């Protein structure tokens with residue numbers, strides 16, 4: 001079983017094409033799947049669109065009446081997935097804006113099967129890239145990813161900011177059992193949660209890999225909701241929280257892992 005998590009904020013135009021493409025990809029792979037969509041206080045036609053799509057596709061909707069942001073929505077989606085999945089199931093998280101092509105899911109799952117816990121769809125692997133991204137945005141994104149590579153080096157990982165990833169169900173369950181509400185702690189910090197999940201899983205000893213992926217920003221049907229100021233602030237706050245010498249995450253969770261292994 002594959003659980004596909006889709007955080008959605010005003011994505012009325014991309015949900016139908018995306019759901020159709022996910023369904024085709026899953027049929028091609030011979031996989032059963034369920035979509036869990038976080039409708040985060042959308043005020044366009046997202047809610048009605050989801051009701052109509054639920055008649056054709058296996059869709060569950062987690063609804064926020066007011067917009068709570070990507071952090072809180074991701075927390076709800078990952079907690080729901082952890083509750084619903086068996087340890088051997090896989091969880092895929094993608095954007096809802098039709099820029100993440102579902103046919104990449106096959107390569108993500110194949111790589112998970114090689115023994116990785118998290119596989120990232122990466123613009124920075126050979127064969128990957130991006131179409132339709134403005135040069136300024138591409139530059140900012142490259143700088144942000146290099147910043148993350150320097151401060152949070154993870155072997156095999158170059159793509160930190162793209163949310164299109166596959167996770168082994170068991171590793172997400174373990175993360176939520178360990179961190180509780182703090183799996184995604186920086187909830188009000190824009191898109192920082194995408195990086196925070198990687199770091200928290202890294203602290204648990206997860207194994208990471210990437211597969212090449214082309215971001216199709218030329219297909220984007222809604223304006224970007226990325227607020228670069230708050231996300232940049234979030235990255236800085238995260239770096240401080242991680243490295244803080246008196247009880248920062250690195251120290252705190254290293255101790256926690258040590259205690260767990262001592263108690264078997």
Ligand SMILES: Nc1nc2c(ncn2[C@@H]2O[C@H](COP(=O)(O)OP(=O)(O)O)[C@@H](O)[C@H]2O)c(=O)[nH]1
Pocket residue numbers: 006007008009010011038039040067068069070073074094095096097099223224225226
């Ligand atoms: N639930 C929720 N999802 C959001 C919010 N902001 C953005 N998203 C979703 O998160 C994903 C990433 O946002 P997007 O605008 O595509 O960012 P970009 O691709 O980096 O320009 C999309 O699926 C959005 O619908 C939010 O406030 N709440």
Ligand SMILES: [Mg+2]
Pocket residue numbers: 095096097099
């Ligand atoms: Mg997007």
